[in-house]
Amino acid sequence: MGMDINTKKLKKNxxxxxxxxxxxxxxxxxxxxxxxxxxxxxxxxxxxxYGNGYVHLTTRQGFEIEGIRxxxxxxxxxxxxxxxxxxxxxxxxxxxxxxxSGTRNISACIGNNVCPFANYNTAELAKKIEKKVFPNxxxxxxxxxxxxxxxxxxxxxxxxxxxxxxxxxDPSRCVSCQACIKGCRSLSVDALRMENYKIxxxxxxxxxxxxxxxxxxxRALTRxxxxxxxxxxxxxxxxxNPRLGKDFLVWxxxxxxxxxILNTYRFVKExxxxxxxxxxxxxxxxxxxxxxxxxxxWALDGVELMPETILNDCIYWDGIxxxxxxx
Amino acid sequence: MGYxxxxxxxxxxxxxxxxxxxxxxxxxxxxxxxxxxxDVVRYGKVTSPDEIVWDRKSDYSYKExxxxxxxxxxxxxxxxxxxxxxxxxxxxxxxxxxDLYGVKRxxxxxxxxxxxxxxxxxxxxxxxxxxxxxxxxCKSGFCVSMGTNRAENYxxxxxxxxxxxxxxxxxxxxxxxxxxxxxxxARVVPDYAEENREQVTLPKKLSxxxxxREIWNEYGARCIGCGRCNFVCPTCTCFTMQDxxxxxxxxxxxxxxxxxxxxxxxxxxxxxxxxxxxxxxxRFRFKVMHKIYDYEKRFGYPMCVGCGRCDDVCPEYISYxxxxxxxxxxxxx
Ligand code: HEM
Ligand code: SF4
Ligand code: SF4
Ligand code: SF4
Ligand code: SF4
Ligand code: SF4
Numbered sequence: 305m306g307m308d309i310n311t312k313k314l315k316k317n318x319x320x321x322x323x324x325x326x327x328x329x330x331x332x333x334x335x336x337x338x339x340x341x342x343x344x345x346x347x348x349x350x351x352x353x354y355g356n357g358y359v360h361l362t363t364r365q366g367f368e369i370e371g372i373r374x375x376x377x378x379x380x381x382x383x384x385x386x387x388x389x390x391x392x393x394x395x396x397x398x399x400x401x402x403x404x405s406g407t408r409n410i411s412a413c414i415g416n417n418v419c420p421f422a423n424y425n426t427a428e429l430a431k432k433i434e435k436k437v438f439p440n441x442x443x444x445x446x447x448x449x450x451x452x453x454x455x456x457x458x459x460x461x462x463x464x465x466x467x468x469x470x471x472x473x474d475p476s477r478c479v480s481c482q483a484c485i486k487g488c489r490s491l492s493v494d495a496l497r498m499e500n501y502k503i504x505x506x507x508x509x510x511x512x513x514x515x516x517x518x519x520x521x522x523r524a525l526t527r528x529x530x531x532x533x534x535x536x537x538x539x540x541x542x543x544x545n546p547r548l549g550k551d552f553l554v555w556x557x558x559x560x561x562x563x564x565i566l567n568t569y570r571f572v573k574e575x576x577x578x579x580x581x582x583x584x585x586x587x588x589x590x591x592x593x594x595x596x597x598x599x600x601x602w603a604l605d606g607v608e609l610m611p612e613t614i615l616n617d618c619i620y621w622d623g624i625x626x627x628x629x630x631x
Numbered sequence: 632m633g634y635x636x637x638x639x640x641x642x643x644x645x646x647x648x649x650x651x652x653x654x655x656x657x658x659x660x661x662x663x664x665x666x667x668x669x670d671v672v673r674y675g676k677v678t679s680p681d682e683i684v685w686d687r688k689s690d691y692s693y694k695e696x697x698x699x700x701x702x703x704x705x706x707x708x709x710x711x712x713x714x715x716x717x718x719x720x721x722x723x724x725x726x727x728x729x730d731l732y733g734v735k736r737x738x739x740x741x742x743x744x745x746x747x748x749x750x751x752x753x754x755x756x757x758x759x760x761x762x763x764x765x766x767x768x769c770k771s772g773f774c775v776s777m778g779t780n781r782a783e784n785y786x787x788x789x790x791x792x793x794x795x796x797x798x799x800x801x802x803x804x805x806x807x808x809x810x811x812x813x814x815x816x817a818r819v820v821p822d823y824a825e826e827n828r829e830q831v832t833l834p835k836k837l838s839x840x841x842x843x844r845e846i847w848n849e850y851g852a853r854c855i856g857c858g859r860c861n862f863v864c865p866t867c868t869c870f871t872m873q874d875x876x877x878x879x880x881x882x883x884x885x886x887x888x889x890x891x892x893x894x895x896x897x898x899x900x901x902x903x904x905x906x907x908x909x910x911x912x913x914r915f916r917f918k919v920m921h922k923i924y925d926y927e928k929r930f931g932y933p934m935c936v937g938c939g940r941c942d943d944v945c946p947e948y949i950s951y952x953x954x955x956x957x958x959x960x961x962x963x964x
Contacts, residue, residue: 450667475701479890501875517665
């Protein structure tokens, strides 16, 4: 009997068709790249039982278990169940494996669990977003990064969430040591200066990276109670026009960012090309076609920004154009 | 007199005390640490025992309650100068045994070293000290080695203990508050640290010869000159002067004194562009020698009280206590 497999269904189930006939790979998404080490043992077991003993650590912080045979998919899905449960992945049918793969794993840098530069818990936010958007077949890439260093390469995502903090300055604790000024100059954007022995922050220039706060020896500079984020949108890699995402919101809050992401799913459903291969079209190309003004209308539906949030009304993306070279 | 109080009486005591005194105590400043979602314990005003952090040594010492980080000495115009008023209320400062020994060092420098400093004296006169116990000694302190673990010159000792509270009052003025709160008399002895995890042996043969030790170069290469060790220290007393001319009218302004650090650039700069201790190694040497040698030569006891805060705060993990032990060990060899 010939091998009869619905590849569309298989892909949706987070398996991959490989270049070797009859052999695929099982993909495990790990939101925020943060997991109980126990899961590593489970991955090992699946790999050694059903795969070829090798695992690829994916660029989006998942595992890809290589060399699995398509006839084992059901058995593997059973083995994936405790992993899915431990990672608290939304799932409609227990035991049936991952329910979708279009919306990619929400990746994150290590964040404030470890990194002194980070401005928030990136894995926590990644999980929170995952809970809201997954499962979904639409091709969305979202990443959370702790600060403007952007170790998660959030700017190459449809939605790059970059942690910020608003420096709070208590002049009565400041000893004019200038560590903050030197820190901002050498590690960031040179937004600080001293006037009359006190620190003045150029609010137009400041990117809210928080470096100055980590340098202050007296706690004259501290983090804002509120957590802030930059939302950079529509960055991408790819064959036609790779480009960096541009700031849509600066000094934004978590709730509105999630709202905008959810609104974007509705926008894509409305405007995605009916001819999109595999039902997937990068959101950025849809916006290029439909126009940013139209996107903005959809994205900001029901969004009430905080007074300090800066909204960029017009965005032009550039990047490298391989699609119209010489034109 | 010693007292036992119920929780309600403790709250009442604090309420009553707050009527007359400003209470300064270690407080948890949530999210105000160096890094995201880290806290810092430093001094703030309180009105109840629950606001105080009892179970952890403060990251920054009580020092700022006696010696403000920024203090305006006087305001000036073209032809007048006026001194701002001192504190309007008496204050109670909650601190540990090592810190109370620190107060002795501040007094030595600001009250007894030639003349009495007007600004320090006027705050100091209005301050009483409330000892916090160290039944569970802090991790980094070495008060026992420094002989600063049993401070007895407190005005008040207070210890909350679940639903009860204990106090030992040695200040006549404060006794009435206990009577008002309805406290019952009891025998109360402060919890003192009997033993520390860290033990320090002071080198005994330091001299100007010690200047050339290799050890200073090693620390100099590691220290980034941030000054944190000085700012957290209960015994660092240095300040610098700042004359500020107001930007809207440069004919008026103020003179401030502001905490200074011997580790930070600019500390030894003088007119003519001269600077005395240029390298970080020289500065580190100066700090260590000042704490355990120079001060002692002048006043007869070391400056350092062994609170261990400088070890806790150093971003480069330089341990001053370890440095002292190394100096002592080098002497043996
Ligand atoms: C061998 C010569 C000199 C020595 C060793 C010397 C040393 C010092 C020292 C130790 C200070 C105290 C710095 C401080 O408190 O931060 C000082 C302050 C000062 N000196 Fe000299 N000095 C010398 C020559 C001069 C000369 C020639 C002038 C002026 C022409 C001068 C003007 C000043 C002034 C204006 C200050 C106050 C600066 C300040 O408080 O920041 N000095 N000097
Ligand atoms: S938060 Fe702003 S001022 Fe501080 S270092 Fe970053 S850019 Fe500079
Ligand atoms: S680092 Fe802190 S104390 Fe130093 S100048 Fe900046 S704000 Fe003032
Ligand atoms: S050094 Fe001693 S007195 Fe000071 S806090 Fe630690 S245990 Fe208490
Ligand atoms: S030198 Fe260090 S251990 Fe000694 S009193 Fe100062 S901060 Fe405490
Ligand atoms: S805290 Fe550490 S790095 Fe900073 S000045 Fe002191 S010894 Fe040097």
